[in-house]
Amino acid sequence: MIPVSTFSGKTVALFGLGGSGLSTAKALAAGGARVYVWDDSEPACEKAREAGFTPYDLHEADWSLFHALILTPGAPLTHPAPHWTVAKAREAGVEVIGDIELFLRERARLCPRAPLVAITGTNGKSTTTSLIAHILREAGADVQMGGNIGVPILDLESPSEARIHVVECSTFQIDLAPSLNPSVGVLLNLTPDHLDRHGSMENYAAIKQRLVEASEFAVVGRDDVYCEAIFQYLKRLGHAVVGISNTQPQALGAVRYEAGMLRRAFALPSMKTLDEPLFDLSRAPALRGAHNGQNAAAAFSACERLGVTHDEIGAGLKSYPGLAHRMEQVARHGKVLFVNDSKATNADAAEKALLSFNDIYWIIGGKAKAGGIAPLRPLFPKVRKAYLIGAAADEFAKTIEGAVAYEQCGTLDAATAAAARDAAASDAAEPVVLLSPACASYDQFKNFELRGDAFREAVRGLENPAPQDETDQGGVDAVPPHADEAATSAVAQSEGGAES
Incomplete structure (x- = not known):
């Protein structure tokens, strides 16, 4: 405390x-x-x-x-x-x-130069926060992680120059922290979210901007119009800022994600451009997908600023176990990979997992959200078969009829067993049994965490589940040791979660 x-x-x-x-x-x-x-x-x-x-x-x-x-x-x-x-x-x-402001005042009193990394954005905050903390710990730093990620900031150890605090900040917390002045401020992205609490998208963006504008060094995503405007504003001010991007290959100095790689382009004195490969994210099994490419780019930039070497950052990216219930690789049974994405409580969230894998044996269903899974139609070809559970089963069956083979399973246990059976018999090199329900859990579980835990237990109950690192596939254990899992399991206090 x-x-x-x-x-x-x-x-x-x-x-x-x-x-x-x-x-x-x-x-x-x-x-x-x-x-x-x-x-x-x-x-x-x-x-x-x-x-x-x-x-x-x-x-x-x-x-x-x-x-x-x-x-x-x-x-x-x-x-x-x-x-x-x-x-x-x-x-x-x-x-x-708020409590973040109380921490900041104690930091100012005890040790104004104590390192503080603060992360915000609409999506990816928790993954980026835990990834930065993991890389720093693996590099030997004394790290305290908390804030919106589940551990109250005042439950952490006190600030000191020898200790790095890595703090996830929601907009609501920023609004209650007028003294917020991180050593490194990270703004990942901005899309409309909780506008009933902000009044307008412009107000929402302005609150997020405060975090990076008050930082000593800013890391800002450049892949949406609001963050790009903030990036350009900071550049005009002469603020120390670096961009991250998934879409701007010509953005000099930005760490970008491109075709599975983290890269950075430099302008040489000869006016030529040097494009430097930084890390192959295919070596980081918990960071699949373009959305994790942005998270990794942000973590790379923040940790580099804090003096972590590229080799140390690479080792941390590779060993990062991921957050519980967010594309969590829970086991490998033979060639079959089991992935717990129970946090995907709507179609937008499930889309990220579907984009990240092929040959998918997809467990879906629960209490449906508005729009169902119709927006995911373009990704149906990636699904070998779907396994329907919960209250949404009949509705989802109508949506995928004729496009995806499916089986009505009713319960998660039955769906896991059926998906494991079919995946093991498939001709795919790496069939993936994916729990990404695109639904709230309320019909069968109190929250998505309990649903994800039940999936883990169902996987454990399969015949001879082999730890992933006992195969030639490399990667995680059968039930991986998640960094700060006790904290991250509390990220969302309700099905909708904390502000994302």
Whole structure:
């Protein structure tokens, strides 16, 4: 824990008693603050009581007593309307901040030069955050990873010049952290997301921009119009910034993903261009697909800035085990690869997995989202057979009828056994049994994590499942040791997950 001594002797209000809220309350109390905690949920208040706090209804509070309101990122700061605690705080002239800001103030007090890598973007934040942390650890660094990835930032060890904090930041957290000034700031991409909380795409992009604009060194994706505009703006300011790209082969200095390789082009004094190969991502089994190419390019650029050698970065990319439930390679049974992509709760998410593999034996179904799987029709030729489970089974059968062979399996256990049977009998060099449901889990499981865990258990139950590294295929163990799996399993507090 990081005791928040910057509020020692002061009185603060704290709203929101989920995991990060309780962590923040404990850190403030440990630092000597008087903390008035509250949540509109009685079960959350009960958890606070169990942790030794007495909830105080902030509706009845004298707000002139408070030096700050510490607000959960789940409560709206501006849109569609400020949370009621925000309105009361502003009326009383009380600042509104979050746990990331408390960390930053402790960093400023204890060690202003303590290395901090902050990662944001619409998609890929968690993978990039865990990948950067993994590369740094493998290179021998003392690394603390947290924030939006599941471990509250104040549960980490204190900042020091010998320790690197790698922190995933949602837009909501950035909005509550006015002092955010990372050593390396990473902005991956921007697409419309949670606009009900931001008011407009322009507001959303402006909040993301704050993270990289305030950084000492920025890494910015260049493959969407909003990030490209931010990149060009930083260049005009003379800010230290490097681009990453999957689509701009002529972008000098940018680390780019192209045909499975990380590459970078340099302009030589002779006016010629040198195109330097950096790493062959086919050697990194947990980083398949163009979307992971962008994540790897960002991690490469950030770690290079922190002084990690190219050989060390390559070793870290190769050994990265991936995040649980996100194209997680759980085992290899003979030539058959088993992949847990339970986090794919809609068609857009499942598309990434379908693009990343061939000869797919696809387990799909659950509680369908709007649009179903019709948008995935162009990828149906990659699927050898589909195995339908859950409430969406009949609807999905109608969608794939005539395009993909399928089997109605009902349960995940039955689908896993059937897919394993057919994949083992196929003539493909590497048949893939892929759980990428394109559905919420609620019809059969409480959340996607439990669904993914059930898939792992079903794979374990197959006859003689061989660890992948016991074959000539190379790669992961039967159930791979995920970096910070305890943290990453908590990334999404609900089926929709944290902001992506």
